[in-house]
Amino acid sequence: MKISDVPFAILRLQYRAARLPLQIIEEQLVARLDAESSPRLIYERSLGALDITVGNVLGDQKIAERGAAIADRSEARLLAAELDAQADAEVREAGQNFKARRQSASQQRQNAQAAKEKTVKESRQQAEARKREAAQNAEERAASLGKRADKAATQRTAAVENAKRTENAQIDAMAKTAAKRADAQLKDAHEKRTEAASIRKDADRVAELADVEKEKRQQARAVEEN
Template structure:
């Protein structure tokens, strides 16, 4: 590690010490809240912003990605909760309007019972139509909210899978690099071994030729009178 990197390493360690109590709070208190509880979403988003900011400042991509992912998750769940709350309020309003309409229909029926029975039947049919329309609208809004929540969850899942694929690709690339380096060293060693064997064989042949030549000279000297 270079000397200039020491302050960054110290700051990262100090941040881990600071974050430990926050993790304890999250594990023992926040995790017991509902997944979409406003207090939990606020806490997780604040923690994510803190991680992303510190990760960016300290040059820690992993911490920055973790913080950004936590912020995105909290924002997505918060939007989903708001949409669901809005849908619930609109449905309650529609139910109240329906109840008011029913009361009005009953009142109109009582007032018109003796005067005109057909008018009462038409009012009842109109009320039922409004009821069906309100119920259908509420179902459509609930379905739209569910689709939005599912889309947020799918995007979060896809992002996590993409990060996993990238990490696996990096690991495979590193493994291939190490394997290629090992193969290269093995080939070099084999080439040097072959070269040594060739030189050894050549030296043996030269030695054998020298022995033969020596024996020939000795035989010639012995043959002279």
């Protein structure tokens, strides 16, 4: 050993002695904390940075490498904790989006069903009223025509019946058109409900992937700690 190396050797011994209490704190107290807790990560990163600085200053590669290993391990745990938090947030967001869309689709389906029932009911009421009015008008016209000659009355009665059938056909067509519009609204609500079910499947897949990724990281950390 060169004479110039003696001061550094003494300083290295002094650092090892000074670091011993920190090592005891790490083994007896910090090691009991959760691997991803903030106090433990801060302590390990600070201790690793201290080892790196002192190792570089004193020219002790072992101390510097030990500090780098501690710092890298702490950084990996911090990254894992952040990834876990991000995965949990994505799962919660996906669940909230699915719940909102499912509620929206259910409400739209109920609204479409109510609108259809209302439209069909109103259309039937209008159709019945027009049929009664048409029948009454036909009877009045038939009564008026009955005062005329039998042949003319017969011809005009036939014309009234034909007009009645035509008007009833038009009324029925209007009712069918209204029912078709209501069916289209109900179909749209069903499609949105199907979309909500698809979103739920996607959310479940995101949750499963997040759980698998979290389990992999936990296994990796267990292997690293062992």
